[in-house]
Amino acid sequence: MAKTQLNVRVDEATAEAARERALQRGVSMNRYIEELVLKDAGEVGQTFVEAASDFMKQYERVFAEEFGLDADGAPGPTAPAGNPEGLPGTT
Template identity: 40%
Template structure:
């Protein structure tokens, strides 16, 4: 498969953030950036994320009502020590 090259200029602060995330992922900056671009071009991934966002928007209130949430967003524990 033929490869195409993309050159992107970013501010130093943006680069520092990318560099930090790449290091945390155990990747070189170029490899990390290549993966980000590939992920954004992935239609199946995009559809999944849109569907997940839609689901969360539609059902968030119902989950909150049923399970509640503490200040950290976690469901409260039952008396048995198990989550609701």
């Protein structure tokens, strides 16, 4: 993969902390910063998935009532006629 050079400015204390952490981990400063960014990006994705899961749990009953699905997401007795999946816009 091609590499792109980034130039950043940080205060001396932050730069020294980064140097020390990279040395402790036995990696270059470049690799250390790269790992931090990748970790942060992964955490953002995980946070989104957790928030979406919490939302679905919170509104599960509302969706079930609206679309006629039982607790397992299968068509329930209230699914509209001609729409066994209980999905909007399908017949």
